[in-house]
Amino acid sequence: MAGGILAVAALGFSLVWGILNIINLAHGTFIMLGAYITWQLFTSFHLDPFLSVPIAFAIMYGFGYVLQRGLINQVVRAPILATFLLTFGLSLLLVNLALIVWTGDTRAVSPAYSGANFTVAGVTVPWTKLATLGAALLITALMHVWLVRSKLGRAIRAMAMDVGAAQLAGVRVAHVYAVTFGLGAGLAGAAGALLSLSYSLNPSMGEPFLIKSFVVCVLGGLGSVQGALVGGLVYGIVESFASQLDVTVLGQHLSGSGLQDVIALVVLLVVLVARPTGIMGRAAA
Amino acid sequence: MNLEATPTGSASLTVRDLRAGYGDVRVLWDVSLEIEPGEVVALVGSNGAGKSTLLGALSGIVSVESGSILFGDVELAGAATDRIVHAGVVQVPQGRRLFGGLSVRENLLMGAYLRTDREVHADLERCLALLPRLRERYEFPAGRLSGGEQQQVAIARALMARPKLLLIDEMSLGLAPVLVDQLLGILAQIHAQGVTILMVEQDVQTALEFAGRAYVLETGRIVKSGPAAELLDDPSIKRAYLGI
Ligand SMILES: Nc1ncnc2c1ncn2[C@@H]1O[C@H](COP(=O)(O)OP(=O)(O)OP(=O)(O)O)[C@@H](O)[C@H]1O
């Protein structure tokens, strides 16, 4: 079920990487911010976390747009190290701001229905997890339709192929780059909002999701919506299988989350060896 | 396209003392030229003379150091590319520069990116009527088309912006003579419908036979200009560009 959220998070990461050629090290932090926005709205206004998803998306979209326009646009064509430094610095800054605003205490978003579940064929399924998966799939589908159908979505895809030609067609490149970065941040925010239902919150919660987004994105193929979706779901499934296992390797007892990460990375390696462009990736043009 | 869609006699292009280049490297030195509405003008010159740079400056993708580019009464020097396209100056870039992963249809729609009117779909039909080959390739990724077909898509994409002045860079490059003739026929039709054309060509013979007037660019300076027929007979042009 976490695979759905991962798909949303990874889609945002993938858009920014594939189109702006920026590996956004602050992506995990954006996810964290989305979760805290949801927590804040839940705590202050008793707003249902699912209703916070579009709000977290919108706030983080605006934040991402302004950030790109004002700051990150300076490094779009810069060497990768410059973008690393900038986004890593940004991430540190935001985590520390979050520590000041929300403190380091662990928080949780637990609406009245959070414990409810139902049983199918002997398997107990919590409603929130099912609804989370549904919401994640819906977001991914909407994003896909928007990218394929809308004028701006088409411009974003075109820009990934030839920025200069897009500019000659009249695309305001700085604006569309900012929209793309905003979408990346917005998707991170939405993922964070969905996460808040099943994970406890703290300012450094985003980091593992940055790494997972990276893996999913490489797994699925860069800049591809279907890739992020398939990659996210595959990763989620592998992860939940791994969490059931309990093995001893070289005298080390491995289980639960430690094993999850190991297996996920092994899967990544296997996929990359078999299909270097990712599961859904096309061969490089 | 059609006569109503692109009004003739709309605007003349006047370039005065244009200096432009890349960073500290100046490529164009005091270039001046004039194009009247309805003309076909060729810009010829050897490799690296600065032809593409000049078109780039006109389109706002190469930065202008000084000088002016008036289109009608709109100053284009230093303007953003979207404003220039909106004003009706549209470029078919060298090397076609299609969006290879997008279908032909989507490439054409990208050409209409700035348009908000309701006639985009009618214009798609007009493009397909002008370039029937593209109808068969409509949903193909543009990157999989042949060179000649790709050049047609590049021209059609520019037409979708409803240009008043069409800038065409090295249309003939890498194409067989029969395909070039075909494309020139298409350009003639576009011109007949009221679009002013500035064509950049390395194939000087072809360009001078097609155009009404021409400018010769050498190392960033205009060294000659005049009626194309006269330049075709000019001994120094013959020697330098026509290999006679
Ligand atoms: N992006 C760039 N950055 C720096 N210099 C450039 C760039 N593009 C072109 N130049 C230089 O500017 C000069 C003019 O190039 P330009 O492409 O305008 O020539 P051209 O006449 O179009 O030649 P060709 O027939 O090869 O297309 C050349 O010396 C070239 O090396």
Ligand SMILES: [Mg+2]
């Ligand atoms: Mg050139």
